[in-house]
Amino acid sequence: MATVEAPVIGITVLYFLAIIVIGYYSRQRLKSATDYYVAGRQVGAVVNGLALESTYLSPASMLGLPAYVFIIGYPFWWAMAAIIAGMPIATLLTASALRKYAPTSFADYYADRYNDERLRWIVGIVTVIGAVLYITLSIVGMALFLLAIAKVPYIVGIVVGTIIVMLYVVWGGMIATSWNAAFQAFLMTVAAVIAAIAILVKLGGIDGFYAAVAANNPKFWNTPSDPEAPHLLSGTWIAVIGWFFVWHYGFATMPYTVVRFFTTMDIKTARRSIFWCTLAAGIFYMALEVIGAASKLMIETGPMGGEGANAVAILKNYMGQYGVGVWTDYSMIAAVEALQNPWVLGILCAGGLAIAMSTAAGWVMVVNVLMTRDWGDMMLKSKFAKENPVLLARIVSVIFLLVGLVIAINPPGLVLDLSGWAFVVIISALGPGLVLGLWWKRATRAAMWTTAIVMTVLHLYAWLKAKLVLGHHAFFFLNDVIFGNPKALITPHQVWAIPVGFLLFIIVSLITKPVEEEAVQKYCVELTQEV
Amino acid sequence: MPWPPKVFWVGAILYYGFTALCWIAEATSGINHVVGLPFWYAAFLGSFVIPLVMSILYFYFPEKAEEARGGA
Numbered sequence: 340m341a342t343v344e345a346p347v348i349g350i351t352v353l354y355f356l357a358i359i360v361i362g363y364y365s366r367q368r369l370k371s372a373t374d375y376y377v378a379g380r381q382v383g384a385v386v387n388g389l390a391l392e393s394t395y396l397s398p399a400s401m402l403g404l405p406a407y408v409f410i411i412g413y414p415f416w417w418a419m420a421a422i423i424a425g426m427p428i429a430t431l432l433t434a435s436a437l438r439k440y441a442p443t444s445f446a447d448y449y450a451d452r453y454n455d456e457r458l459r460w461i462v463g464i465v466t467v468i469g470a471v472l473y474i475t476l477s478i479v480g481m482a483l484f485l486l487a488i489a490k491v492p493y494i495v496g497i498v499v500g501t502i503i504v505m506l507y508v509v510w511g512g513m514i515a516t517s518w519n520a521a522f523q524a525f526l527m528t529v530a531a532v533i534a535a536i537a538i539l540v541k542l543g544g545i546d547g548f549y550a551a552v553a554a555n556n557p558k559f560w561n562t563p564s565d566p567e568a569p570h571l572l573s574g575t576w577i578a579v580i581g582w583f584f585v586w587h588y589g590f591a592t593m594p595y596t597v598v599r600f601f602t603t604m605d606i607k608t609a610r611r612s613i614f615w616c617t618l619a620a621g622i623f624y625m626a627l628e629v630i631g632a633a634s635k636l637m638i639e640t641g642p643m644g645g646e647g648a649n650a651v652a653i654l655k656n657y658m659g660q661y662g663v664g665v666w667t668d669y670s671m672i673a674a675v676e677a678l679q680n681p682w683v684l685g686i687l688c689a690g691g692l693a694i695a696m697s698t699a700a701g702w703v704m705v706v707n708v709l710m711t712r713d714w715g716d717m718m719l720k721s722k723f724a725k726e727n728p729v730l731l732a733r734i735v736s737v738i739f740l741l742v743g744l745v746i747a748i749n750p751p752g753l754v755l756d757l758s759g760w761a762f763v764v765i766i767s768a769l770g771p772g773l774v775l776g777l778w779w780k781r782a783t784r785a786a787m788w789t790t791a792i793v794m795t796v797l798h799l800y801a802w803l804k805a806k807l808v809l810g811h812h813a814f815f816f817l818n819d820v821i822f823g824n825p826k827a828l829i830t831p832h833q834v835w836a837i838p839v840g841f842l843l844f845i846i847v848s849l850i851t852k853p854v855e856e857e858a859v860q861k862y863c864v865e866l867t868q869e870v
Numbered sequence: 871m872p873w874p875p876k877v878f879w880v881g882a883i884l885y886y887g888f889t890a891l892c893w894i895a896e897a898t899s900g901i902n903h904v905v906g907l908p909f910w911y912a913a914f915l916g917s918f919v920i921p922l923v924m925s926i927l928y929f930y931f932p933e934k935a936e937e938a939r940g941g942a
Contacts, residue, residue: 413902413908413912416908416912416913416916416917417889417893417912417916419917420889420912420913420916420917420921421889423917423918423921424885424916424920424921424924426921426925427881427921427924427925427927427928428881428882428924430925430928430929431874431875431877431878431928431932432874432878435932545906545909545910546905546906548906548909549905549906549907549908549909550905560902560903560908561902562893562896562897562902563897564896564897564898564900565900565902576893576897579893583889607929607933607936610928610929610932610933611929613925613928613929614922614925614926614928614929616925617921617922617924617925618922618925621917621918621919621921621922622918624913624917624918625913625914625917625918628912628913628917629909629913777872778872778873778874779871779872780871780872863872864872867872867874868872869875869932869935869936869939870874870875870932
């Protein structure tokens with residue numbers, strides 16, 4: 340094991356102890372299946388808001404988004420801004436109505452609104468695919484922070500991280516997950532803010548930071564209207580607008596955030612929790628934007644750099660040394676490492692573990708409710724599931740974490756990339772049925788089925804074709820057919836899929852039989868009144 | 871037909887309008903080249919202040935309406 344300074348180990352161990360203690364004590368409050376599934380609907384606004392932040396924002400945020408800023412340049416700040424702005428949008432679009440309805444699982448709304456219990460299967464399948472990919476990504480993220488900062492061997496990192504998440508999810512279900520996620524949100528936000536402030540101080544404040552970044556990379560602050568864009572992927576306004584919208588509506592429709600609306604005390608708490616989430620996440624993202632912008636400069640002028648240093652080459656060396664992920668995964672860590680402050684690094688390690696663990700736990704809670712209650716009890720009519728809901732939910736949690744652990748031992752690059760696909764496919768396949776189901780009386784059962792199936796298959800095909808045939812998943816998958824040029828149109832993460840999903844849903848709804856009036860009245864009209 | 875409350879559209883116009891104005895100013899006046907300015911309008915306002923104002927609008931006005939109706 341390489342040398343690592345005491346504050347890094349100390350802070351990391353303290354973090355692990357803290358979440359184990361929170362998990363252990365929260366199990367004493369667990370009295371029923373409702374407590375396990377939705378924390379007894381007793382979570383307050385601050386705790387739920389912070390839990391929303393840490394659950395929604397995955398290692399892809401902490402590692403991936405600063406890396407995108409590093410590569411794509413300043414225009415990517417707007418994609419990050421749109422993610423935060425998507426949070427308040429969800430307040431009145433889905434959160435308030437869903438909390439008024441107070442379901443238990445993510446699939447409840449679909450089954451009731453469209454009056455079709457079988458929808459629990461298709462909603463569950465799409466969600467399970469997303470869960471496996473995200474849990475794997477989160478386990479890899481945990482290990483990557485432990486490896487790159489605390490120098491813990493990768494295999495030890497994935498095992499330790501998975502066991503700790505398993506402990507608190509099994510002990511306290513949604514209660515433990517909520518309290519731990521709130522603590523984790525606080526920690527990851529503080530970690531990013533401390534790192535960003537240290538960078539700004541080093542570079543001489545905001546103006547000094549701007550000037551230093553511009554001197555290091557003259558194209559960094561450019562937009563598509565400037566003669567030279569920072570990167571091909573931010574080279575046109577269509578691309579910038581695409582990045583802006585690609586993750587914008589995720590907060591309103593993703594299962595792991597939607598179920599958090601069910602855990603709050605009431606509709607007022609649900610609304611206020613989004614305020615707390617937006618507050619913490621906004622601060623967190625501002626910090627990540629600064630770190631991402633300064634990454635190249637920090638790496639090239641830090642202890643690993645020097646005269647004529649190249650950040651990409653340095654990061655490729657990192658990756659060669661650690662052998663996990665891709666070189667961009669290390670840009671954020673390397674930028675903070677360049678500060679040469681073990682306390683900042685220790686807090687960053689704990690913050691990185693926090694963001695990864697909270698996302699893994701959040702997804703485990705979504706799927707354990709779906710598989711135990713929806714599939715086991717309601718669809719398969721299992722006596723065991725009915726009589727032992729908490730035990731079965733715990734077993735399902737352990738299985739999903741073990742599956743993630745096994746895949747994470749030697750994670751194929753494609754699996755990690757596919758988590759980005761999963762995010763968009765869930766919005767495009769299940770989002771229209773959720774949003775339009777609430778706000779459009781004409782939304783039909785056939786449209787729900789069609790959109791869920793067609794968008795999952797079409798989007799997988801499009802993503803794979805763009806990535807494997809055209810060369811990058813951010814290239815529009817029909818570029819070669821329509822334009823004869825694989826790079827003609829940049830549509831990040833197939834941003835077209837979301838409008839196409841909504842359009843398909845609307846067209847099928849207009850030509851198919853409406854849902855029974857009683858269900859529409861109850862799950863559309865009444866839920867959206869006075870949200 | 872159900873329709874989101876007016877305050878939803880106020881927040882949406884505030885955010886999308888602000889973003890559009892920033893992009894227009896970048897494309898026409900190059901404000902992204904004023905030292906330090908992108909931090910203030912894209913990071914501080916775009917990623918933090920304006921979304922936060924939206925989230926306040928989205929709980930304050932519905933709560934006011936509930937109070938006026940005599941509800942919770």
